[in-house]
Amino acid sequence: MNPTTPVEDTVSDQSPHAFSGREPVLQARGLVKRYGRVTALAGADLELYPGEILAVIGDNGAGKSSLIKALSGALTPDEGEILLDGLPVRLRTPIAARDAGIETVHQSLAVSPSLDIATNLFLGREPLRPGLLGSVFRMLDRPRMRAEAARHLDALGIMTIQNPGQAVETLSGGQRQAVAVARAAAFGDKVVIMDEPTAALGVRESRAVLDLILRVRDNGSPVILISHNMPHVFEIADRVHVQRLGRRVAVLDPRACSMTDAVAVMTGALDPVELPEEAHAPGAVR
Numbered sequence: 001m002n003p004t005t006p007v008e009d010t011v012s013d014q015s016p017h018a019f020s021g022r023e024p025v026l027q028a029r030g031l032v033k034r035y036g037r038v039t040a041l042a043g044a045d046l047e048l049y050p051g052e053i054l055a056v057i058g059d060n061g062a063g064k065s066s067l068i069k070a071l072s073g074a075l076t077p078d079e080g081e082i083l084l085d086g087l088p089v090r091l092r093t094p095i096a097a098r099d100a101g102i103e104t105v106h107q108s109l110a111v112s113p114s115l116d117i118a119t120n121l122f123l124g125r126e127p128l129r130p131g132l133l134g135s136v137f138r139m140l141d142r143p144r145m146r147a148e149a150a151r152h153l154d155a156l157g158i159m160t161i162q163n164p165g166q167a168v169e170t171l172s173g174g175q176r177q178a179v180a181v182a183r184a185a186a187f188g189d190k191v192v193i194m195d196e197p198t199a200a201l202g203v204r205e206s207r208a209v210l211d212l213i214l215r216v217r218d219n220g221s222p223v224i225l226i227s228h229n230m231p232h233v234f235e236i237a238d239r240v241h242v243q244r245l246g247r248r249v250a251v252l253d254p255r256a257c258s259m260t261d262a263v264a265v266m267t268g269a270l271d272p273v274e275l276p277e278e279a280h281a282p283g284a285v286r
């Protein structure tokens, strides 16, 4: 994958098939998930391409969280398959998904407040001290954690966080969310998934997290962004996946489709076939 190639360059001819020669990084095909008589996923598809931010929008109950849980190993679908770099994968647990390079930032305050920033970044995969101190005494390599934490925060331009040894509880909501995003960006070599990352944040903090998401993409990890905030979606998404009644009903081009039309498709007020051709994003399967 070439992380420096903007999606726009490769689709400049606006051909609906411009994506067809590119392989999705992550793909879901026909996912089904039932909870008793409730069908949360009714044959859901998704494709995430290299170098893009794919927004997932949908009404409450549309199956957004279920879809994201299936892609992050938190839920096992009853039917369907998930492909990573074109190969079928079984993401049986969140750890299996993380090991495969899929990192998920769950909704708001996805960090442990009483721990410091560096510890939060490495939670669950702390490096051990070299030699016997690590292998026998299981001592954590704190200097390395702090140095690497500083490097990751710096790579994302989080300049306001000065000291990776600072407790997360002393940070603002936006800074905490920045730590969660930095963690995902540091370890999500293939895919970063964010569920409503700005839902609990103020205007300025949201701005910082949106900039961070753009930087994560530009640093090479494609991003799936679940959001209810249409201005945020339309500002940063390259394509907009619309989920409705457990399935994808459209993939829209935010540069060519209005927010009003996107919301109308989302609620079922507008059939996506009524939209002009250019409102549909390249690579959309219809």
Ligand SMILES: Nc1ncnc2c1ncn2[C@@H]1O[C@H](COP(=O)(O)OP(=O)(O)O)[C@@H](O)[C@H]1O
Binding pocket: 035, 038, 039, 040, 041, 058, 059, 060, 061, 062, 063, 064, 065, 066, 067
């Ligand atoms: N653990 C569960 N048990 C029973 N029903 C569930 C469960 N999780 C989700 N559902 C149902 O599945 C449907 C889709 O839910 P969800 O994926 O959370 O949608 P969204 O995130 O788009 O709001 C809803 O009708 C919801 O009530």
Ligand SMILES: [Mg+2]
Binding pocket: 064, 065, 066
């Ligand atoms: Mg949800």
